[in-house]
Amino acid sequence: MNNLSVENLAKNYDERQLFENLTFGLEQGQKAALVGVNGCGKSTLLKIIAGIEPPDRGEVSFRKGVRVAMVPQSPEFDDNDNIVQAVFAEDIEELNVIRDYEIAIHKATVDPENAPDLTDVLERMDQLNAWDYESQVKQLLGELGLHDLEQKMGELSGGQRKRVALARALVVKPDFLILDEPTNHLDLDVIEWLESYLATANLTLLMVTHDRYFLDRVTNEIMEIDQGELFRYKGNYQNFLEKKAEREAQDAATVDKAKNLLRKELEWMRRQPKARGTKAKYRVDAFYETKEKASKGTQRAEMEVNLKGERQGKKILVMEHVSKRFDKIKILENFEHTFQRKERVGIVGPNGVGKSTFLNLLIGNILPDSGNMELGQTTKFGYYTQEEQIFNPNSRVIDVIKEVAEVIKMADGSVITASQLLNQFLFPPKMQFNMVGKLSGGERRRLQLLRVLMNNPNFLILDEPTNDLDLMTLNVLEDYLDNFEGCLMIVSHDRYFMDKLTDHLFIFEGEGQVRDFPGNYTDFREQGGKLAKKEEAPKKSTDKSPAPAEPVKTEKKKLSYNEQREYDKLEGEIAKLEKERDTKTALMNQKTDFEELQKLAEELEAIRDSIEEKEMRWLELSDKAGV
Template sequence: MALISLDSVSKTLGETSLFTNVSFSIEAEEHIGFVGPNGAGKSTLLKILAGILEADQGTITRKRGLHISTLDQVPRWERGDRIRDFLFRSTDPLVQLVDRYERVLQDPASSPETISALNHEMEERGGYNVEHRFSSLLSELDIQDLNVPMETLSGGMVKKVALVRCLASDTDLLLLDEPTNHLDIDTIEWLEKKLIQSGKAFVLVTHDRWFLDTVCNVIIDIDRRGVAKYPGDYSEYLERLEERAQISAGRERRREAILRVELEWLKRGPKARGGKDKKRKERIRELVQGRPEAPEAKPDAFRTSQRRLGGKVLELHQVSKSYEGKPVLKNFSYTLSVGERIGIIGPNGSGKSTLLNLIAGTIEPDSGTVVRGETVAIGYFDQTGAAMNANSSILEYVQSAAERISFDDGTELTAEQFLERFGYPRSMQSQKIEKLSGGERRRLQLVRLLIASPNVLLFDEPTNDIDIGTIALLEDFLRHFQGSVIVVSHDRSFLEGMTDSLWIFDGKGNIQSYVGTYSAWREQQELLQEQIEQERGPKSALVPQDKLQREPIKGQKQKLSFKEKRELEQLLPEISALEEEKTALEAAFSHPESPLARDGKALAEAHRRYETVLHLIDEKTLRWEELAARSDT
């Protein structure tokens, strides 16, 4: 039986009809990706599936007892919430039980009888399984302190906490809206593994093509008020789309041929047309109405004239930057050449955006110098779009960069004409920016950036919130762009196609340069990991696979001191002992005849020890990896 079935569902928001008469079902084994242009209704349809929004018409049937877990595009919390409050605020009765149990354990005034009763309920209802999932996911994402206020977290950390809440629940169906936004690549790959291994059905909205290709076995295309369902991953979807386009093109050629003949007839005088005017006019009307709608933007929409770039582009000399005593950039030097395309990758908070701001001149380094060439005109596409005036109209915003746009072939367009090429009709150009969706704002920000004819482009997460069609247009522009490009991105498909070298941040202020594509670098890292595992031997089985060192080796490492060698020798036995203690505690928790079941205080103490053991295993494992890597030099 299907988890959810939609029959002839329609939805209108404001004056915009998003989709009409949509029918499809979601099966238990399906991993579905929603794709389509910004504003097509992907997030709205996700909310209808979740029961957050009602359809205007049509029928939605859900399997009895269906449990759904959702991830919002922008997670929301209540004022004053800590991580713990956000995690356990749930409508899931089992999560509510775990929350109640954890609070009782933390309360010194809790009676043994209360703890024992909750312990029994946890065992009976499977609460310990949920608690273990929470603990495991938090540990894997290095979230240790649950008392940190949510409002102090970065966008990436907020997304991680929201993912833990979504994935830990015992659900039948996951609904995920832009799950990869604000995550670094390592966390995205972690999420891919979790979704594939979960065994749960899920529906997700994302513009990350690599992610779609990895985790989805069904693609649902939402466009022009309709929905089409394609079995297979994203690559197979593109192949079927191409076949469909070829068939459609053949039909359109035949339609145009017939239309030409019919229009010739229409031009003739009344006598020549005879007595069948009404019927033939109706046929002509049908042929005209049958023409496919125009695409949202032309394939060459981003093409504008390009400024000449001299031989000197950019020089970074021993540039350093710290925040609150923490170095995010240490003595980095580089000379950028004309035409270079550099991708920047690394953990969240490692300083990637800081480096772009230093290059753009929006902040100054603590030490070192940034030298820009005289002919350099920088175009900076930042994450926030903070420079956009929400009270400006679409046209005013574009005209603030240029009222007329020149092209390399000598032609010109007014700002109004240029906006029309991007699917902004003149009737829409007076609309205020504040009325636009996040994706529409990002696209408009991109339009304004490129019409200023920069010759050095700085992109900070350019594919966030932008639909796949606009990403393809941007990629087409960059293929013909003759200037230099530096891009921070977690979008592996974009990095693979648009960059030819990488700057890899390690999160400690160091940057390694790598010449080659993203996939070549990733393959090198995987081979390096395999080599390290082989050299460690059978004992490496104690080390969790997702904790293996991913940072590239940079030159000669400092050799181990005598004290560190002794520490390395002792770490594996310590980790083994902790793993045994962890197993024993888990067995005691799950055994109904355990002495812990009759002693509330002992049970609370055992749980506190269990959390300590988990933390020590992670801490000692990471230390062992660090020392073991250095011991090979």
């Protein structure tokens, strides 16, 4: 029985037909992703299903008793609420008492002398058997990195607000979960936890995401909106790519056949008398049907990126003994690197550790506290920022591009107009005269990317470039970047994008320390690499004396013979378990039988527990050895 039924759904936006006659259903345990080009109506469809927007036509219905939760792309909160109030916003009796309990415990901890009477709230917790639920909520908040529950929502960053939105949706234990770009603005460790959680959770999932690893490891079905139609593909992202290629090849053959038929039909139509009534009606109807099929394949366009980067000299950028701090936070300490031509660097680290500050330091927006930075005479930066560029919503799309240049030089030396360039970036002539305020979020990001690339940079810095971009745009962008002749630096939580384009990583470990790792992000994780957690910073020494130039060395404690043997084996055991975990997760994506899925979920949970136990032991032994 379907948890969700969608029948004959249609929606127009600003005189543009997004989709028409969409009909589909999702059963309990199905985990589906919705994909398609920017502006095709993915987020609008999610809002209609969630009841936030009305359709023009059609019906959406959930099975009786199904509890639905949604995490929108840009969650909204009352800035005056604290995290507790935001997370426990749903009026559910068990959640209400857990919220009251957390507030009371916090007050008792902060001000023990004026601690509230807990008798009533403890009795209510007992009556509702809410203790297990409270423990699960606590674990959930911990995994999402939400510790200071009294912090006001107005003080939180975009990533923190996204984590609160996820917590708000997950604490209600939904039967049906709707997610719109759930990985945007999240730390990599939170993304990996969420990926594992959703892969094993017994719920129905419908999401929009550009994260291809996330798609591959969580979903068992992908639905594509293409030219207003819905196409369904069983399996994960890899299967989707194979089946989509087969469908498009079949469509191309159908279009070719229809074109041949159309020529014959045209000849027949022209030979007949002018009055329509004298023609055989079935032939007239067949003509228009064939004409529609023949023109179908000509409507699909693909983005082109053929922009030229400026020639790069031998010296690009040299950084010597560079240090930078803000107040008491060290961003860099004694950092050194000489950038080479065609170097591809990925930057990873928890939110708040200084990655964006480092980028601004590179391009000269801020100056180092000490050290030298020598920029090559021919080096020309292009900086795509994480924050969406603010365009005047009343400006026309073409005017936004003409602000940079009327004509643009291409990679082959030719010159094209701003209008032609916009057409290559999937802004056809009709859309070029639209107001920017009418564009979707992904379309605005594509416009921002175009403005950066048309300046012909030879040192390209991309800060979260994949947010809000559709999969087709990402594939074309990756192909362009793969052949880019200049330097490339990427900050991204999209592991697929990073793995595909980077040769080495700058690992921001906190306290100004940056490690240069030879390999991509998956290499880093497979070798047991872990990212520092931002919340661990306060645990460091509070000594007010000046920081020493070199890290303080602690005397190594010698491990016993048995401990050393255990330590040597642990990395291999952890790696083996992680492979087993990935195999089980992939297997789950192929199964549809509920009992098999349940069994696999239990096995996967046991493997995750074992990994966590061994990682904790590895850390304990490495600390003891002073490694």
